[in-house]
Amino acid sequence: MKKLLSAVTSLVMAATMVAAAVPVAVNAADTTKGFSIKTYDPKNPSAASAKNTITIDKKDIPAGGYVIPSAVYYSEGTVNTTDSLLVSLTTDSKDISFKYYDPGSDAYFDEAQSYNLTGVDFKTDRYISWAGFCKSARAGYKPAGEYQFGLDSSQTAAGTNNYFLGCSWMNKGVDYAWAGEASDSYPFYVFDTIVPQNIEAGTYKVTYCDYNTDASGVNDNPCPMVEGGGSRYTKAAKNGDKQLKLEEFTIVVKDGDVVTTPTTTTAPVVTTTQPVQTQPVVTDVPITSGDVNFKFADASGNSTVNVESGKAATIEVDVNIEAGTNPISALDVQFKASNGIKISEILDSANAFPGKTVSTNMAELRANYATLKGDTPLTADNGKSAFMLTIDVPATLAQGTYTVDFAQCKIFKDNTKFNYEVGVTPYTIVVGDAPISTTTTTKPPVTQPTTTPVVTSAPTVGDVNFKFADANGNSTVEVESGKAASIEVDVNIEAGTNPISALDVQFKTSNGIKISEILDSANAFPGKTVSTNMTELRANYATLKGDTPLTADNGKSAFMITVDVPAGTPDGTYTVDFAQCKIFKDNTKFNYAVGVTPLTIVVGKPVTTPDVTTKETTTTTTKVTTITTVVTEPTTTTVVTPGTKLDVTLWGDTNCNGEVNVADVVVLNRLLNDPTYIVKHPVTKADVTAQGKVNADVVAPQSKDGKGIDPATVKLTAADSEAIAMYILEKGSIPTD
CATH class of the missing domain: 2.60.40.680 (Immunoglobulin-like)
Structure with a gap:
């Protein structure tokens, strides 16, 4: 496992641009990679079928706004050559807003749709994303890698006072294949562009936030950015970076009956309301008292x-x-x-x-x-x-x-x-x-x-x-x-x-x-x-x-x-x-x-159980995991001043409770997603953020012996989270190089 330096941080989203492990298949780096913002039609989901310009008339905008099904498409020439990427969108209109659909968890259709990928028939109420897959109907559909989204009405750090939609993706060290013939046969992700009824006539853009995610300016970590195969792809393509091509989305709002130019089109409108969830009928042994x-x-x-x-x-x-x-x-x-x-x-x-x-x-x-x-x-x-x-x-x-x-x-x-x-x-x-x-x-x-x-x-x-x-x-x-x-x-x-x-x-x-x-x-x-x-x-x-x-x-x-x-x-x-x-x-x-x-x-034959008399069928309780009483132990809270160096108390113990389990992974993911997050001790509620960071820095730590570490210089990444998770599963040790 290795860490890269490009830690991408924003108001509600901090994506760590790392590959948790080098993919098994290593291919030559593409000369260019790119993003495009276009309309989205689930019946014709490819970028080639989508449009980058749409014209609408103000009289056609309903009270709730005109919803344009939209998508970000990702293009790469060679499959399985992207480790991580970051792309953030904004608009030049204060009136236009966004709504995103996480391909892993958000329903896009009212009812499950039928699909076939690599010969497997399955149904899902989600859209198919660029590298989505289905191993079996039983396992169901899944997008490749891990997505992180951030949405806000503005994002000063990203240089926009208008709507902000950020998305990062990591392959997590796992090989992926395109869902279609090309990387943009299906969208990278889907979102709604919402144009309000009160918008003025004019031409508007949905475009990319172009900024350095390292607010200190010490490191050059631009957004948008793609990393893969030891190469980095950026808009500026400087300092050895390769070219990242970007295509914007144009919205033309007309006021009155105006004939549109042949180069524009009206995007398909898709109803994307959330489906009503129904509770299944539970059979066999009735279970009622578990949380x-x-x-x-x-x-x-x-x-x-x-x-x-x-x-x-x-x-x-x-x-x-x-x-x-x-x-x-x-x-x-x-x-x-x-x-x-x-x-x-x-x-x-x-x-x-x-x-x-x-x-x-x-x-x-x-x-x-x-x-x-x-x-x-x-x-x-x-x-x-x-x-x-x-x-x-x-x-x-x-x-x-x-x-x-x-x-x-x-x-x-x-x-x-x-x-x-x-x-x-x-x-x-x-x-x-x-x-x-x-x-x-x-x-x-x-x-x-x-x-x-x-x-x-x-x-x-x-x-x-x-x-x-x-x-x-x-x-x-x-x-x-x-x-x-x-x-x-x-x-x-x-x-x-x-x-x-x-x-x-x-x-x-x-x-x-x-x-x-x-x-x-x-x-x-x-x-x-x-x-x-x-x-x-x-x-x-x-x-x-x-x-x-x-x-x-x-x-x-x-x-x-x-x-x-x-x-x-x-x-x-x-x-x-x-x-x-x-x-x-x-x-x-x-x-x-x-x-x-x-x-x-x-x-085989039934097992006899003589001398046991049963009057009726009963359901009994056996506690596999019982309630564990919280024992408050004397705890000394240390105020960590800038420059104070700490020793690791227990590798992987992010919440500093003396144990390493999934709770520590959850805390670490919080720190990755929100750098301002304060880690509190489970019992004393003391601020243990500094100690937690030192404990969680398990991949290529500053000090392999865990001694004399400055919390301010600790760089936590998704590789640390993955390593702790594998340690919990007893599939690895920590710390690791």
């Missing part, structure tokens, strides 16, 4: 699935989330599965947070991602997947009941340590003729001598509840004895209206069951990306929209996993569950109480 609730469910919405004994199965499971209107900044989870069941895949998409990329560690079945729009925590698209998994049931798996669940689940509200209480309905796999049971037993099951069943958790109720469920919504799956199976399991969430800032979980499985995948998507928080560590079956992500924690889209997947049951798995009952599950509300030490319905996999 954020998850349900592991298959494609049919079932949390229990039957697998024929002796036959393998692969099940796609969505971990659907229900969080009400609770704001969520991040999710950090780890999955678990009963022995023999395998989570073979954790997708990198989350339909509950469209456009967000889930970071995964398959070795540990971990996943996490932040869910912010700028500084604001997002609310989940309730009922959709927060994570998506693929579960494999081997053909050899013994008859019995198995589960896929969270081993750990942290749902963050904001950049603090407070976690939401989580309820979980895990996914149950019944292999063979084993009975499906959601009852509470008073003693461990007595099993057949030839089986190795696992004692499973009954459906549980917490403040945030999760249900592991297969594509049919079943939490119990039957697998035929001797046969392999792969099961897609959704960890669906029910969190009511509880705000969630992050989720941090670890999964576990019974011996022999494998979680082969933790998807990077979460339908309960559309657009959010789950970070995963498959080695440890960990997953986490932040769920913030700016500073505001999101509420989950209840009943949809917070995590999605794939569970593999190998052929030859001994008959018996297996589970996939959480080994750890932390759901964060904010930065206190409070985690939501979590309820979990794990996935039960029954392989």
Whole structure:
């Protein structure tokens, strides 16, 4: 990882122009790159079909203003040669305003539209952006990289007293491909240009802010700018920079019936009102008391699935989330599965947070991602997947009941340590003729001598509840004895209206069951990306929209996993569950109480449980993550004077609470997005900004031994955020060069 010097900062948006890692494919740098501002027609989305001039008549402007669907197009000659870019728009009219649509999280259409990219059919209510992609219909559509937007009625630092619309983008070290044949076959992003009814007749421009983002003037960090392949592209093209070509947008306002020139056109008008969100019907185990609730469910919405004994199965499971209107900044989870069941895949998409990329560690079945729009925590698209998994049931798996669940689940509200209480309905796999049971037993099951069943958790109720469920919504799956199976399991969430800032979980499985995948998507928080560590079956992500924690889209997947049951798995009952599950509300030490319905996999013949009498089916509570009492410890607040040098107290501990978790990533992202942000200690509320910056400078730090660092000279970038996130997933160490 390396840091570049070009830190781009503005009033409500600070974009760090870095590549978190060098892309795998390295191509020769383009001679030029460029931006153009044009009209946008979703039926003909390319720059070639769009226009850079529009003429409108004042008499056609309604009371609410004339909305011109507009777009910024990005042109490059060679694919996968851009690491980061920054482009800011303004207008020469004080009356014209903008509204942007984030390609990762904002609905553009009233209803989902059908698309096909690289042979994959899918639907989305968002527009397709220049490098958008869809790996599978289950994972859903996602834009490439990470967008940051800023919008204000003026921006003095950018040299405009009129409307300002800024956007930065980073590839985050991941290769990308164009969605179409060229980079401008689809727009870089879409926005509305709004012309008011009272505007004077005349010619107006939508143009680019041209300024040095380094207010001190020490560094030359111009906007607009593109970085890639070791080259920098700027408007001035000086000091070795390559040329960045720019094309403006012209609006001609006529007063009366005037014949327009042949070179102008009227842009298509597209209705872009937000769709009405409907709440899904929650089946299986009712989950009501979690702040954020998850349900592991298959494609049919079932949390229990039957697998024929002796036959393998692969099940796609969505971990659907229900969080009400609770704001969520991040999710950090780890999955678990009963022995023999395998989570073979954790997708990198989350339909509950469209456009967000889930970071995964398959070795540990971990996943996490932040869910912010700028500084604001997002609310989940309730009922959709927060994570998506693929579960494999081997053909050899013994008859019995198995589960896929969270081993750990942290749902963050904001950049603090407070976690939401989580309820979980895990996914149950019944292999063979084993009975499906959601009852509470008073003693461990007595099993057949030839089986190795696992004692499973009954459906549980917490403040945030999760249900592991297969594509049919079943939490119990039957697998035929001797046969392999792969099961897609959704960890669906029910969190009511509880705000969630992050989720941090670890999964576990019974011996022999494998979680082969933790998807990077979460339908309960559309657009959010789950970070995963498959080695440890960990997953986490932040769920913030700016500073505001999101509420989950209840009943949809917070995590999605794939569970593999190998052929030859001994008959018996297996589970996939959480080994750890932390759901964060904010930065206190409070985690939501979590309820979990794990996935039960029954392989082969039923497992007998004599001496256990059940009067009726009941739902019981098992806390995967319990409320942690806030213990106020004596803290000395040090006033840091200019020039004072500090030692690192704990690498990565941005909020200075003595721990490193997703909350620290959320705090660091706040600092990147708003340089004036004050970091406060979670307990004492003391200003720890200086110490937090020193702790967070983990990539190419000023001092590798963490001694004698001047906070004023610390340069934090997105590379630091990425490194801390990977450290949490146990996929890297900090500090790093």
